[in-house]
Amino acid sequence: MLVGENSNGGxxxxxxxxxxxxxxxxxxxxxxxxxxxxEVECYFDKRLxxxxxxxxxxxxxxxxxxxxxxxxxLNLVGKDYMLQQIRSHVLGKxxxxxxxxxxxxxxxxxxxxxxxxxxxxxxxxxxxxxxxxKFAIIMGTAxxxxxxxxxxxxxxxxxxxxxxxxxxxxxxECENLADIGRKIxxxxxxxxxxxxxxxxxxxxxxxREQ
Numbered sequence: 001m002l003v004g005e006n007s008n009g010g011x012x013x014x015x016x017x018x019x020x021x022x023x024x025x026x027x028x029x030x031x032x033x034x035x036x037x038x039e040v041e042c043y044f045d046k047r048l049x050x051x052x053x054x055x056x057x058x059x060x061x062x063x064x065x066x067x068x069x070x071x072x073x074l075n076l077v078g079k080d081y082m083l084q085q086i087r088s089h090v091l092g093k094x095x096x097x098x099x100x101x102x103x104x105x106x107x108x109x110x111x112x113x114x115x116x117x118x119x120x121x122x123x124x125x126x127x128x129x130x131x132x133x134k135f136a137i138i139m140g141t142a143x144x145x146x147x148x149x150x151x152x153x154x155x156x157x158x159x160x161x162x163x164x165x166x167x168x169x170x171x172x173e174c175e176n177l178a179d180i181g182r183k184i185x186x187x188x189x190x191x192x193x194x195x196x197x198x199x200x201x202x203x204x205x206x207x208r209e210q
Contacts (some may be wrong), residue, residue, distance in 0.1 A: 001145065002034060002096065002125050003043045014118050018128040018136035021149030024193035027129040028100055030149065035098055035127070043123075045093040049100065056104035058113055062086060065097070065113075083116045090120040099139075102130040107138050114140065151190025158185040160192055164199030173206075180208055 001017050019027045034040055035047060048068045050061055062082040067073055069089040097117065104110065117126070130136050136146050152160075162181055166174045184202070188194040 001147070002040055002127065005123065013120055013122045014114070014124045014126060015145065016126045016128060016139060016141045017145045017147065018130060018133075018139065018141040019147050019149060020130055020133050020136055022151075022191070023131055024191040025149045025151060026192050027149060029192075031098055031100065031127060031129050035096070040096065043094070044096040044125075045121075046090075047096045047098070049098045051100045052103070053101045054103035056102065056106070056109050058109045061099070062113055062116075065089075079112075083112060086113070086116040087119045090117055090124075092121050093124075094121045095124045096127065097125070098127045098129075100129050102128050102135055102139060104135060105138060107140075110139055152192050152195075153190070154186060157188045157190060157192070157195040158182055160195040161185045161188065161199040161202070164196060165202035165205075167203055177208065 019031055021027050035049065041047065046069070048065055050064050050068075052061060059079050059082075062079060063077075066082045066085050066089070069086075095117070114126075117124075126139075128136060128139055128141065130139075133146055133148070137143075158181070161184065162174075162178070165181060166177070169177075181202070184198060185195060188198065
């Protein structure tokens with residue numbers, strides 16, 4: 001979806017792709033994997049990673065994009081100036097802009113910035129991670145470009161949790177704790193991040209009671 005020429009973007013030079021799923025499911029991890037993939041790195045002239053979160057601060061985002069192109073921090077400057085500079089930075093370049101953890105129900109906050117980014121060359125992409133599909137649609141993602149992540153299976157959660165929790169233990173210890181470990185893995189409800197964090201905490205618990 002990132003490097004193909006036939007992504008569904010309605011003929012625009014800038015196409016938006018969204019990774020959607022609940023918190024802890026692995027959206028940012030997946031985005032990092034593709035962002036740093038060799039094929040993706042070679043395809044784009046410039047890649048930019050911006051952490052958005054809540055609230056959606058369009059001025060801060062514009063400033064960080066501007067700074068990423070300049071390679072240095074900037075003193076406080078006006079939004080119009082930054083948007084003008086962004087247009088000149090992206091002109092004729094194939095860019096990948098990753099906006100991580102987007103929360104917004106106000107399309108106007110994104111609109112001016114998106115207009116400036118449209119001066120980039122054909123094949124440019126915006127990759128968004130967000131918890132709700134409605135946020136992806138508000139940001140202008142075509143339905144065909146919404147990639148939904150689903151929860152992991154119980155066995156996958158157990159695999160993640162046990163890999164960390166049983167690190168360095170003897171076989172007897174692992175066998176003694178496996179049944180209660182599986183019950184804990186069930187409580188992760190298919191979220192990989194929960195399994196990884198709990199597994200890390202359980203590494204230091206030596207007994208069933210703990």
